[in-house]
Amino acid sequence: MTIAQFLALFLIWVAAIASPGPDLFQIIRRGSKSRSAGIWTALGIMVGNTIWIVGSLLGLSALISSQPLVLNALQLVGGAYLTWMGYGAVRSWWRSRGSIPVTAAATPIAQDEALGMWAALRTGIATNLSNPKAVLFFGSVFAQFIRPDMGFGWSFFIAAFLIFTGVLWFVGFAILVRKLAAGITRYSALIDLFTGVIFIGLGMFMIVEGVMGIGVKALG
DSSP states (O other): OOHHHHHHHHHHHHHHHHHHHHHHHHHHHHHHHHHHHHHHHHHHHHHHHHHHHHHHHHHHHHHHHOOOOHHHHHHHHHHHHHHHHHHHHHHEEEHHTOOOOOOGGSSSTTTHHOOOHHHHHHHHHHHTTOOOOHHIIIIIIIIGGGOOOSOOHHHHHHHHHHHHHHHHHHHHHHHHHHHHHHHHHGGHHHHHHHHHHHHHHHHHHHHHHHHHHHHHHOOO
């Protein structure tokens, strides 16, 4: 890999993680309720990204490119899970209807631990692994930069650099969300609803894409 190719990959990576999607919506949803939950959700998202990065460097991207059915299977599984998480978010909104908004200043400190570190971490991992942006990015775009003869040195450097910049971005975003929590918390129920609708929409789209892809292969 040349320096120019690496810079191109880095710019595409920054654009991918910074653009709005399930990962950022989940951090906003969790981070508006608890600082620790937002940060652990962000770290979970990067655990998911790390799995994608390492898997891609080990051949996952090439496998998806050569075997489209693998992408269709990932779309079905990811779409189903994303839809399920969306349903959970909408249900959370439904339960909180009519409740009195709580400002960040009035939120008890104990609430930071209420959501649970491991629950937030698992949510972040699941959100990223089922994220259609991640599936498409690592299944198609990232594959264009991976070569079998690239060598261990470049592979290690790419993985370390992308993971490092990803952690900086997602954790920094989670901290920013918490600093703006006074305004965000007031609309946390609507954030649940918006996130749920987006997740369900994306999930159903992924399922349809996966079913259509498998159907085309079967008919062909």
